[in-house]
Amino acid sequence: MKTQILSFVAFALFAAACHAAPAPGEQAPDFTLTDSDGKSHKLSDFKGKVVVLEWLNHGCPFVKKHYDSGNMQKLQKEYTGKDVVWLSIVSSAPGKQGHMSREETNKTKQEKSAAPTAILIDEEGTVGRLYDAKVTPELFVIDGSGIVVYAGAIDDKKSTDPADVTGAKNFVKQALDETLAGKKVSEPRTTAYGCSVKYAN
Amino acid sequence: MRALLFLALLVSPLAAQTYQGKKLVEASLVADTTAIVPGRPFRLGLHLRMAPGWHTYWENPGDSGLATTFDLELPAGFEAGPVSWPLPQRLVEPGDIQVYAYRDEVLLVRTVTAPVTEAREVEFRAKSTWLVCEAICIPGKAELNLALPVAPDAEPANAELFTKFTALVPSGQAPPFALEWSRTSTGWNLSIRDAEGAKRADFYPFADNEHPVGHTAPSQISDGSATLAIPVADSAPVRGVLAVDNGERRGWVVESKTTISSPATQTPGGTTGFWTYLLFGALGGFILNLMPCVLPVISLKVFGFMRQAGDSRSAILKHGLAFVGGIFFWFLGLAAVVIALKSAGSEVTWAFQFQSPWFNFVIGAIVFLFALNLFGVFEIVLPGRAAQGIAEAGSHGGLAGSFTQGILATLLATPCTAPFLGTALGFAFAQTPAVIFAMFGAIAGGMAFPYLLLAAKPGWMKFLPKPGAWMERLKQFMGFPLAATLLWLLYVIGQQRGTEAVIWASASYLCLALAAWLYGAFLGPLSSTRAKTFAALGIALSLFVGLGYFAGNLFARTTIAAAEKSSPAQAGGISWIPYSEAKLQRLLAEGKPVFLDFTADWCITCKFNMRTAIDTAAVREGFARQGIVPMLADWTNSNPEITRKLARFGRVGVPFYLFYPAGRANDPVILPEILTEQIVLRSVGITDNTHRP
Numbered sequence: 022m023k024t025q026i027l028s029f030v031a032f033a034l035f036a037a038a039c040h041a042a043p044a045p046g047e048q049a050p051d052f053t054l055t056d057s058d059g060k061s062h063k064l065s066d067f068k069g070k071v072v073v074l075e076w077l078n079h080g081c082p083f084v085k086k087h088y089d090s091g092n093m094q095k096l097q098k099e100y101t102g103k104d105v106v107w108l109s110i111v112s113s114a115p116g117k118q119g120h121m122s123r124e125e126t127n128k129t130k131q132e133k134s135a136a137p138t139a140i141l142i143d144e145e146g147t148v149g150r151l152y153d154a155k156v157t158p159e160l161f162v163i164d165g166s167g168i169v170v171y172a173g174a175i176d177d178k179k180s181t182d183p184a185d186v187t188g189a190k191n192f193v194k195q196a197l198d199e200t201l202a203g204k205k206v207s208e209p210r211t212t213a214y215g216c217s218v219k220y221a222n
Numbered sequence: 223m224r225a226l227l228f229l230a231l232l233v234s235p236l237a238a239q240t241y242q243g244k245k246l247v248e249a250s251l252v253a254d255t256t257a258i259v260p261g262r263p264f265r266l267g268l269h270l271r272m273a274p275g276w277h278t279y280w281e282n283p284g285d286s287g288l289a290t291t292f293d294l295e296l297p298a299g300f301e302a303g304p305v306s307w308p309l310p311q312r313l314v315e316p317g318d319i320q321v322y323a324y325r326d327e328v329l330l331v332r333t334v335t336a337p338v339t340e341a342r343e344v345e346f347r348a349k350s351t352w353l354v355c356e357a358i359c360i361p362g363k364a365e366l367n368l369a370l371p372v373a374p375d376a377e378p379a380n381a382e383l384f385t386k387f388t389a390l391v392p393s394g395q396a397p398p399f400a401l402e403w404s405r406t407s408t409g410w411n412l413s414i415r416d417a418e419g420a421k422r423a424d425f426y427p428f429a430d431n432e433h434p435v436g437h438t439a440p441s442q443i444s445d446g447s448a449t450l451a452i453p454v455a456d457s458a459p460v461r462g463v464l465a466v467d468n469g470e471r472r473g474w475v476v477e478s479k480t481t482i483s484s485p486a487t488q489t490p491g492g493t494t495g496f497w498t499y500l501l502f503g504a505l506g507g508f509i510l511n512l513m514p515c516v517l518p519v520i521s522l523k524v525f526g527f528m529r530q531a532g533d534s535r536s537a538i539l540k541h542g543l544a545f546v547g548g549i550f551f552w553f554l555g556l557a558a559v560v561i562a563l564k565s566a567g568s569e570v571t572w573a574f575q576f577q578s579p580w581f582n583f584v585i586g587a588i589v590f591l592f593a594l595n596l597f598g599v600f601e602i603v604l605p606g607r608a609a610q611g612i613a614e615a616g617s618h619g620g621l622a623g624s625f626t627q628g629i630l631a632t633l634l635a636t637p638c639t640a641p642f643l644g645t646a647l648g649f650a651f652a653q654t655p656a657v658i659f660a661m662f663g664a665i666a667g668g669m670a671f672p673y674l675l676l677a678a679k680p681g682w683m684k685f686l687p688k689p690g691a692w693m694e695r696l697k698q699f700m701g702f703p704l705a706a707t708l709l710w711l712l713y714v715i716g717q718q719r720g721t722e723a724v725i726w727a728s729a730s731y732l733c734l735a736l737a738a739w740l741y742g743a744f745l746g747p748l749s750s751t752r753a754k755t756f757a758a759l760g761i762a763l764s765l766f767v768g769l770g771y772f773a774g775n776l777f778a779r780t781t782i783a784a785a786e787k788s789s790p791a792q793a794g795g796i797s798w799i800p801y802s803e804a805k806l807q808r809l810l811a812e813g814k815p816v817f818l819d820f821t822a823d824w825c826i827t828c829k830f831n832m833r834t835a836i837d838t839a840a841v842r843e844g845f846a847r848q849g850i851v852p853m854l855a856d857w858t859n860s861n862p863e864i865t866r867k868l869a870r871f872g873r874v875g876v877p878f879y880l881f882y883p884a885g886r887a888n889d890p891v892i893l894p895e896i897l898t899e900q901i902v903l904r905s906v907g908i909t910d911n912t913h914r915p
Contacts, residue, residue, distance in 0.1 A: 082353070082361045083288075114316075118358045146317065155285040155319050177431075179288060181353060181361040210455075212434045216359045217286040220317035 043152060045172055045209035049163045052148045054110070056139035057126040067106045069165045071200055073193070076149065077109040077140065078119030078157040079129055081216035082181040087158060088133050090183035093175075097136040100197055107137040112149030114221035119157070120144060146220040156215035162196045162206070171196035173211030232256060232379040233269075237364035239354065246273050251348045251366035252329070254384045254885065257373035260338040264376075265384060266302070266368070267329040268292040268350050276356045277323035280310035282429040284321035284437075288353040288361075292330045295347040299337030306331040308390035309465050309473045310426060312440065320437045322426050323355075329387035345369045378813075378884055385813045385885050392463045392473030393888050398803065398866045399446065401464075403478045409436070409454040410478050412464070417446045419804075420468040425450045433458035452478075470807065500664040507668025542677020544621040546670040548628020553666035554659060561655045578860075579718045579780075582824075583727055583773065586711040588630070589704050590731050591738060596701035599735070600742025628670075717823035717858050723780040726772050733768025737761045796837050796845065801855035803863055810887035815850045817906060818890075820868060820878040822857040827895065828877040835897035844908035850881075881906050
């Protein structure tokens with residue numbers, strides 16, 4: 022009987038740990054990751070600033086759509102210019118698509134003219150699972166008090182065609198503009214589209 | 223060789239997607255016909271064949287991925303329906319990323335309607351984009367062309383491919399098992415009941431941007447039951463596809479409902495309004511008056527009116543109203559029973575009473591006693607004689623008699639599901655108790671209408687013949703149609719329980735007749751006390767032997783098996799195959815056209831249709847020539863599988879006829895309830911010009 026209760030509690034905790042995906046309105050779970058320059062970043066250190074988390078895999082056709090069209094870089098430049106912290110996170114496991122060494126990461130960043138605050142390496146997939154990130158690109162917007170205010174897709178055109186960027190409704194832009202203006206995000210949750218995050222197992 | 227040529231015609235050139243020298247996807251456009259027949263719909267399919275290990279996506283791709291697109295560029299006048307998506311598979315990637323996808327191959331189908339065209343050949347252009355994934359994802363696209371000739375007639379093409387994938391397209395009908403939705407703190411629980419033979423259930427949600435639906439863990443089905451937990455934010459309504467595996471995978475489109483639903487709660491069409499159905503109900507009720515099994519009682523009642531024509535107007539009105547009251551009493555009582563059984567979860571269907579041999583036995587006994595009464599074997603206190611006594615008591619007894627006759631008339635009407643009645647009842651059974659009452663009330667009203675009219679305007683009874691001595695002869699004569707009704711009931715009993723059951727029922731009736739004769743001959747007011755005592759003993763004895771031994775013992779022991787032994791499952795010259803859903807699905811999967819006839823031995827309309835419209839030389843020959851498999855769903859005895867099948871089409875009674883053209887497993891043609899040979903021939907696509915004069 023006792024073991025049954027224990028195993029149930031263990032299961033409940035496990036289940037809770039598995040489904041800790043932060044929903045809009047909830048506290049963003051804290052984490053520490055090293056970036057492509059070897060520098061360590063802790064989410065809670067950015068308190069007071071608006072933070073964007075962007076799951077990244079340059080091999081994914083959906084990510085390519087937003088980088089080849091210059092859409093993602095434009096967003097990164099515009100909002101880092103407005104004192105927003107933009108963290109691109111690579112959760113691909115070693116040997117899987119999107120995984121790169123620090124040097125390769127920086128080289129690709131230069132080639133693509135990407136302008137995030139930092140590209141964080143998450144090869145264990147710990148932070149990816151902490152946020153229950155399923156696809157690339159998948160985006161989270163966290164406000165100055167550390168609350169998730171947006172989670173989901175970059176825009177409403179589910180495709181791999183760069184031509185679809187024009188005319189699409191950009192949910193991240195909308196969430197950032199509203200948050201920076203001190204307003205409530207009108208569409209705090211959408212369904213992200215893209216390639217699966219390439220976790221180890 | 224010819225086949226190869228055809229194949230080349232009906233499949234577009236392949237378009238292949240290659241990646242690092244490896245072929246990932248082969249796309250082609252295929253048609254299900256060798257030619258376009260002006261005015262006749264056909265189907266175009268996008269056929270994708272994936273390299274081993276790679277997959278493309280369903281309309282809702284799941285956590286990642288992208289739905290395949292299938293756009294058609296059609297020549298003027300042509301129209302295409304939406305894409306039919308076969309059931310996907312659930313693939314789980316590391317990180318609990320679940321996708322709904324297709325491995326190996328998939329066929330996305332669109333139905334195209336062809337206009338009347340002068341062209342000799344028509345070219346179709348399809349555009350498709352897809353995302354094909356293994357560990358990584360690669361987008362692909364193709365532009366495909368397919369030219370089809372225009373001809374007055376065509377053969378099916380690519381039948382195997384179309385049959386395989388259309389069988390996997392979820393049905394819009396209700397599933398053949400019960401579903402129950404209940405809200406939970408995290409979404410919905412979808413419970414499946416009575417899914418006999420099914421092994422596994424799975425749920426694939428349609429995409430909903432407002433309220434993303436989480437993943438449902440597939441569930442094993444044990445004893446026909448399973449519960450699926452569907453997570454969705456705010457327990458918002460969900461729509462999706464329920465997939466059930468019972469050897470073969472089949473899908474149904476389902477939608478969360480706060481109320482409990484069973485297969486019988488699906489209404490056909492749904493566009494015909496409540497009042498139209500009530501009108502149909504009333505019309506059906508009126509037509510019930512003309513049914514052969516009601517006619518004798520009707521004549522009796524008319525005879526009653528004639529006798530009363532000399533009485534006061536108010537007495538006639540009272541009798542008429544009592545008769546009408548009897549009709550309403552029966553129908554509303556039936557409605558109450560139906561509602562009670564329905565809420566108890568039983569499968570209740572129109573004319574279900576006649577599936578019980580005991581019901582037939584009791585009705586037979588009543589009919590027989592009534593006939594004996596008409597023949598003059600015994601007499602119940604007649605209203606006329608009673609009228610000579612105390613006027614009040616006389617009229618009271620007479621009213622009770624009229625009331626009983628009203629009940630009897632309707633009791634006998636139930637097996638004859640008149641035209642309209644099937645549809646009207648199909649609607650009513652799916653409704654709330656209030657609507658069921660309204661529907662049965664409408665039927666009662668329709669049936670009662672002529673009597674109400676005569677009771678309100680007794681003057682019109684002048685048109686009826688004057689009473690006289692001939693009435694006694696007429697009364698005796700009326701016994702014969704009743705006796706004929708008894709014959710029919712015995713025939714049904716024989717079909718249900720075999721010859722022995724008929725013998726024991728008849729023996730029981732014989733004892734009843736003896737008891738009735740003893741009652742009539744020795745229990746009259748003129749008999750001595752001694753005679754009365756012996757007669758009472760004799761009545762008790764013959765009732766004991768008749769009901770206790772012949773009915774309660776011997777008749778009760780007869781079984782369905784005896785009936786099956788004594789009557790082969792053949793109904794005429796056509797070699798019918800007995801219906802089972804598994805057999806039907808197998809035939810349809812093989813691409814065979816199937817004619818499915820729902821019948822019962824107690825259904826006179828069914829017998830009439832069989833004799834005059836189905837089992838005829840022209841239909842037999844047409845079935846044989848076109849390879850149509852005749853299948854018979856015999857509902858004489860209660861059969862839950864047939865009941866469920868009927869319910870899927872919103873029917874609760876027979877006759878009912880379905881024709882499944884080859885390759886249209888989900889879309890059968892529904893034939894009318896009253897058939898002619900022409901209707902049957904036309905419905906199954908046998909045209910007249912094949913019979914040259």
